Amino acid sequence: MKLREVKSMQVNKIKAARGEAKAELVLKGGSVLNVFTEEIIQADVAIVGDTIVGIGDYEGEREMDCRGKYIAPGLIDGHVHIESSMVTPLEFARQIVRQGTTTIIADPHEIVNVSGASGLSFILDSSEEVPVTVYVMVPSSVPATDVDTNGAGKFLAADMEPFMSHPRVLGLGEMMRFMDVLGEELETMEKLQLFSDRIMDGHAPGITGKDVQAYKLAGIYDDHECGTAEEALEKLRAGFYILVREGSGAHNLRTLVKGFLEQKVPLEQCLFCTDDKHLEDIEKEGHINACVRMAIEIGVPVEKAYKMGSYYAAKAYGLKDAGAVAAGFKADLMILDDLKTVKPESVIKAGRLITEDVLNAYSYRIKDESLLDTVIFDELTKEKLQVKRKEKNHVMELVPYQLLTRHCIEMIPGEGEVFVPDSEYTKLCVVERHGKNGKVGVCPMKGYGIKGGAIATTVSHDSHNIIAAGDNDEDLILAVEELKKIRGGYVIASAGEVKATLPLEIGGLMSLDSAPNVQRQISKMDKMAREMGVKQGADPFTTLSFMALTVIPQIRLTEKGMYDVETWCFVKE
Numbered sequence: 001m002k003l004r005e006v007k008s009m010q011v012n013k014i015k016a017a018r019g020e021a022k023a024e025l026v027l028k029g030g031s032v033l034n035v036f037t038e039e040i041i042q043a044d045v046a047i048v049g050d051t052i053v054g055i056g057d058y059e060g061e062r063e064m065d066c067r068g069k070y071i072a073p074g075l076i077d078g079h080v081h082i083e084s085s086m087v088t089p090l091e092f093a094r095q096i097v098r099q100g101t102t103t104i105i106a107d108p109h110e111i112v113n114v115s116g117a118s119g120l121s122f123i124l125d126s127s128e129e130v131p132v133t134v135y136v137m138v139p140s141s142v143p144a145t146d147v148d149t150n151g152a153g154k155f156l157a158a159d160m161e162p163f164m165s166h167p168r169v170l171g172l173g174e175m176m177r178f179m180d181v182l183g184e185e186l187e188t189m190e191k192l193q194l195f196s197d198r199i200m201d202g203h204a205p206g207i208t209g210k211d212v213q214a215y216k217l218a219g220i221y222d223d224h225e226c227g228t229a230e231e232a233l234e235k236l237r238a239g240f241y242i243l244v245r246e247g248s249g250a251h252n253l254r255t256l257v258k259g260f261l262e263q264k265v266p267l268e269q270c271l272f273c274t275d276d277k278h279l280e281d282i283e284k285e286g287h288i289n290a291c292v293r294m295a296i297e298i299g300v301p302v303e304k305a306y307k308m309g310s311y312y313a314a315k316a317y318g319l320k321d322a323g324a325v326a327a328g329f330k331a332d333l334m335i336l337d338d339l340k341t342v343k344p345e346s347v348i349k350a351g352r353l354i355t356e357d358v359l360n361a362y363s364y365r366i367k368d369e370s371l372l373d374t375v376i377f378d379e380l381t382k383e384k385l386q387v388k389r390k391e392k393n394h395v396m397e398l399v400p401y402q403l404l405t406r407h408c409i410e411m412i413p414g415e416g417e418v419f420v421p422d423s424e425y426t427k428l429c430v431v432e433r434h435g436k437n438g439k440v441g442v443c444p445m446k447g448y449g450i451k452g453g454a455i456a457t458t459v460s461h462d463s464h465n466i467i468a469a470g471d472n473d474e475d476l477i478l479a480v481e482e483l484k485k486i487r488g489g490y491v492i493a494s495a496g497e498v499k500a501t502l503p504l505e506i507g508g509l510m511s512l513d514s515a516p517n518v519q520r521q522i523s524k525m526d527k528m529a530r531e532m533g534v535k536q537g538a539d540p541f542t543t544l545s546f547m548a549l550t551v552i553p554q555i556r557l558t559e560k561g562m563y564d565v566e567t568w569c570f571v572k573e
Contacts (some may be wrong), residue, residue, distance in 0.1 A: 006091075013048045013051060016046060016053045016054070016058075017053040019054075019057075019059075022059050023443060024049065024060065025047040025062045026063045027044060027045040027071055027333075027348075030066030031041075033070060033072040034325065035073065035303070035306070036326070036539070038304070040070070040303075046060065046350045051331055051351065052327055053323070055325065066335060069336065069337060070335070070339050071325055072325065073098075073310040073323050073329075074101070074102030074310065074466040075103075075292070075310055075334070076104070076272075076288065076309065076314060076323060077096070078222075078224070078313045079274075080273060080276075083507075084277070085279055085510075086510055087510055087514075087515045091515040092515070093130035093132040094130075095279060095388055096287045097131045097347055098291050099287040099290075100287070101289070102333075102347070103334055105313075106137070108120055108123040108137065109140075109173055111123060111506070113142050113144075113464055114151040114374055114509065115370070115374065116142075117163075118569045120139070121133065124136060124166060131354060132405070133168075134224060135168050137172060137199075138169060138172055138173055138178070139189075140175045140194075141175060141176035142154065142461070144550070144551060145177070147560075147563055148463040148558065149463060150463035151436075161194060164195075170199055171195055172201065175192075175200060175202055175204070175220055176462075178203065178207065181215060181218050196219055202223040202224075203223065204225060206227075208421060220240070223235050223249055223318075224273050226242060228256075228259070229258065232256050241271065243271055244271065244272050244273070245272075245273050246291050247274040247275045248281045250486070255316065261298065262299065267304055269312070270312060271313035271316055272288050272309050272313065278522075278542075279522075288309050289334075290340045291308075292306055296340050301493075302339050311323035331350060332349055333348040334346075334347055335347070338556050344515075353422075372506065373488055374508050375458060376433060377435070380480050384442075385473050385477070387412075388573075389414040390411060390418070390573075392409050392411055393410070394409055395445070396408075396443055396446065396547070396555045397445075398538055398543065399537075400555060403543070404554070405553070405554055405556070408446065419444055421472070423533070424449075425445070426560060427442065427446070427471065428445040428448075428468070428469050428557055429441065429442045429469070429470070430466065430548050433465050441557050441560055443561075447535065448469055449534050450471055450532050451533040451536040452491075452533075453471070453475045453492065453495070453532050454470025454477070454479040455468065455490075456468035456469075456482070456491045457541055458489060458504065458508030458509070459508070460548045461545055461546055461548070461549045462549060463555050464507070465558075468544075478493040479491040479492065482501060483508075486501050487503060488503070489524055491503045499528060502518065550565060552565065561573075
């Protein structure tokens with residue numbers, strides 16, 4: 001845009017702000033939530049282009065009657081992995097904007113683990129024209145540990161540098177390798193140096209004492225992994241921003257917020273995030289609006305709860321024109337019947353009323369075809385799936401309704417020296433699928449419960465190798481081999497037949513299909529898995545997807561074998 005045009009547009013906005021010209025759109029007679037004074041003020045909201053130009057008494061070329069309604073700022077998700085929705089950024093945006101979320105801070109470490117710089121470029125490109133603003137944090141911990149075999153290999157400071165000039169890149173993503181920070185590991189310190197003048201997200205569950213001080217000194221800015229109010233309070237005292245997480249897998253909001261209220265802690269450095277939230281849960285519960293609603297129910301004053309969902313998040317990430325209903329701020333707004341239920345009647349994004357026609361007008365076509373060809377492995381055979389039965393074997397036992405596991409050593413069922421699954425013991429396998437080493441890891445798993453078939457998926461945090469569970473080798477092989485045909489996703493096989501699939505063609509993580517279609521297929525496959533015996537304490541696919549993540553105690557399985565997270569070494573059979 002030419003300087004003359006910029007100046008002309010600014011003059012038009014100033015004239016509208018002064019009432020000397022009509023605004024393009026005016027929201028008339030609403031009750032405006034003011035995040036600066038924590039008041040509810042009866043006023044019009046005047047908008048020109050994508051910007052609010054004034055709050056007061058205004059006339060507009062178009063006017064929207066908001067009498068009896070509340071006008072609040074659009075909501076901000078401070079930390080989210082779009083890939084966990086299993087749809088493209090466009091499809092994800094379509095779902096969350098209906099719930100009032102107008103801005104997200106995305107960390108695409110899932111797709112970057114699979115495809116490196118190409119994956120990061122895809123997220124930036126595919127989120128350029130969507131109905132929410134998508135800021136991106138460059139993934140810091142690819143791979144999550146040196147134990148993992150991912151597709152991208154190491155994503156180093158030199159790989160990150162070309163992305164720093166992108167206008168929507170805010171900083172460095174969650175530093176999961178916090179022990180490397182505390183130990184001053186060279187490659188990690190190079191990343192921190194590169195982003196030393198940017199925001200650097202944290203991920204350090206359970207650290208305390210002087211480790212908290214050292215982590216903050218290194219330049220880490222925030223943390224979303226606090227499981228107790230005591231942990232969050234210690235990090236707040238050290239100067240961290242605390243991202244209060246409420247997603248599908250981790251539910252920390254009630255614990256943290258109750259603790260903050262009991263301790264009378266100021267909330268100015270607290271904001272909300274979902275981290276990972278599934279489409280079905282977003283539809284049923286909401287997105288960041290669900291966080292605001294829960295906070296109000298617990299006892300946070302209404303205005304402060306909205307600020308945690310908007311203004312405090314904007315301040316934390318340096319978004320100077322987001323998070324408030326005021327002149328000079330982006331016209332990202334919710335219009336609501338009631339502030340406590342936090343269910344938007346209408347959403348305005350960048351000055352534009354969001355309708356189904358508007359959402360349907362967006363489109364995206366994938367440009368990098370290599371992202372559709374990421375499932376590469378040799379033929380899986382029964383020989384590769386054999387587990388030798390001993391007097392006692394190492395067993396992974398699921399902890400119901402958690403991602404934690406127990407490391408057991410016990411007798412397992414079988415025939416002679418061969419492990420044979422039954423209703424209590426399932427065969428779990430991990431197949432390296434990036435064409436790196438061709439290895440297959442296998443172990444007995446207790447507490448999953450599948451009978452008469454197998455489930456397989458390419459969604460397996462964070463390296464995303466194939467992970468599969470079943471009670472017979474034939475169906476395990478069938479399910480795993482089907483993943484290659486559909487280019488990644490979910491598969492259920494039973495009695496020698498593929499019973500259901502969900503293709504996730506982009507990196508084996510995201511579907512090319514619409515969000516409603518993906519959601520319907522997931523619901524169908526979840527029901528099918530339950531009918532095959534998968535226990536209520538385990539999510540058929542999500543639980544599996546974390547069984548190879550070698551940072552969650554006590555025991556995990558990789559393509560190289562069982563890994564003891566507490567001793568940081570592979571199990572010796």
